[in-house]
Structures are given as C-alpha cells and as structure tokens.
Amino acid sequence: MSNPTIDLLMSHRSIRRFExxxxxxxxxxxxxRCGQQASTSSNLQAYTAIHVTDPERKKRLAELCADQAQIHQSAAFLAFCADLHRDWMANQMHEAERFDGDYVEALMIATVDVALxxxxxxIAAEAMGLGICMIGAMRNNPKAVGALLGLPSHVVAVAGFCIGYPAQAPEVKPRLPLDAVLHREHYLDDEKHRAILADYDQTMVEFYASQGMHTGDQRWTKVMAERTGQFHAREELDEFLTAQGFQLRR
Ligand SMILES: Cc1cc2nc3c(=O)[nH]c(=O)nc-3n(C[C@H](O)[C@H](O)[C@H](O)COP(=O)(O)O)c2cc1C
Structure with missing residues (x-):
C-alpha cells in the first residue's frame, strides 16, 4: 500500500547534520499547530514546547543535553515538556477538591500527550522537507534544564527537538519485524519472540556494515541489553519529578 502520507512516514530517519x-x-x-492537533487525553493538552532562540541560552541548553552537534546546528531547538501546570491552575481557579498530580497516571497522561x-x-516538518532529531539527553540534567527554562510545578522537559534543513541523507534504519510488535490475540511466547529478535540482530549487523560502521557488536539485543542498564544514570530525574509535584505515589 502506498500513498504520499504512508511514503513519508516510511521514509523517516533522524537528521544529525543541518544546513x-x-x-x-x-x-x-x-x-x-500541527502538534496541537494530535489526539490528547480528555483534551487536557498536557504539553508545552519552549523554543530557545537566544544564542547563549541555546548553547547552554545544548551543553546540558550532552553537547550534541545537531542541537548547535539546528535552525530551531525546542524543549518539549509534559505539562500539567495549566490543569493545576484550572484546579486552583475552580477550587476543585483534588488535584491528583502525584499519581503515576498524571505523569503518564502528560508524557503520552507530549510524545504525540x-x-x-x-511528521509535519518532514512533509515540508525539513529534518528532525529528538533529544532524550534533555533529561540528563533535569534540575539545570528546569532552572534555565523556568519550569513551574507539574512541568518536566521530556525531550529536546532539533529542526532544520538536512545536510545529510542517511538511510532509513530498519525496524523490528512486524511480528515482534504486532501480536495476535495474546502476547507472543518468548521462544518465538527470541527467534524474531535473532533475525533482527542479523538485520542490524548488516545495516550498520552497509553504512560502513563496523565498530563494536551491533546486534540489536546486545546494544539494547547495555542501553536498558543505563537508566539509573538519570536518577536525578526522579528527584526532579518529585520536586515538580509528580510524586509518583506508591
Ligand atoms: C524520545 C527520543 C529521544 C532521542 N534522543 C536522542 C538523542 O539524544 N540524540 C540522538 O542523536 N538521537 C536521539 N533520538 C533519536 C533515536 O536515536 C532514533 O529515533 C532511533 O535510533 C531510530 O532512528 P531513526 O529516527 O533514524 O529512524 C531520540 C529519539 C527519541 C524518540
């Protein structure tokens, strides 16, 4: 099946060098405006994008995001925030009985909203011939980022977002086989799942070799095994979330 929207979606790749x-x-x-038109939980619109244009502030923000070159080169760099501050204000304005910002549900709602x-x-940027790169390193230094952006309660920067005219044309990165992510009736059993992952490991090894990247073990399971053990490096995020009012009550 092919139409211009599907072709656009299937041609996505992150851009890390900009004109x-x-x-x-x-x-x-x-x-x-296109971002705002995404579905949003109960019309909460629990997000805010902060465009940082001042060169010194952009440079500082980039440094807080692992100093990635694409941030410096981007025509626009934004911090996308999960934001329940407006909803907290609405709650105050109407002296509503409860504001459940300390439930896991609150953070999930706002995080899903901002991701959508x-x-x-x-998609809108790519439809205009622009390239993008999302920046999770925005969560490396949440307290300093929060201070730089003046984030009030119930707001956390979830990801940075680089936009610009591509100065590179990378290949589209292969995704997991469909069967790994589209299960029928019930969750796939681990044995079948492992066989699919072994295939994808091979696909990724071949993909990186075709890109002239032969360094290290590029099997997807190997790379992810190491990646998912690094989440603790962002433990300051837990503290920051608590300070912002997302206590994640247990
Ligand atoms: C929330 C999020 C955070 C990301 N953070 C970074 C980042 O800090 N630096 C980077 O170079 N790419 C980052 N990426 C891009 C991913 O590495 C990329 O989307 C993934 O490897 C798939 O490659 P593709 O987008 O080219 O298809 C991020 C993507 C997402 C969705």
Missing amino acids: DRPLPDGVLETLI MMQNVA
Missing part, C-alpha cells in the same frame, strides 16, 4: 539556514517565518508556528505532539511536529 546553516533559518526556518522561513511562520514555519515553526505551523509545525506547533512531538510526533505530529516531526
């Missing part, structure tokens, strides 16, 4: 060329007037606003918004912005 030194600004976005035309109005483009950013159009992209954010980001993806809509990504």
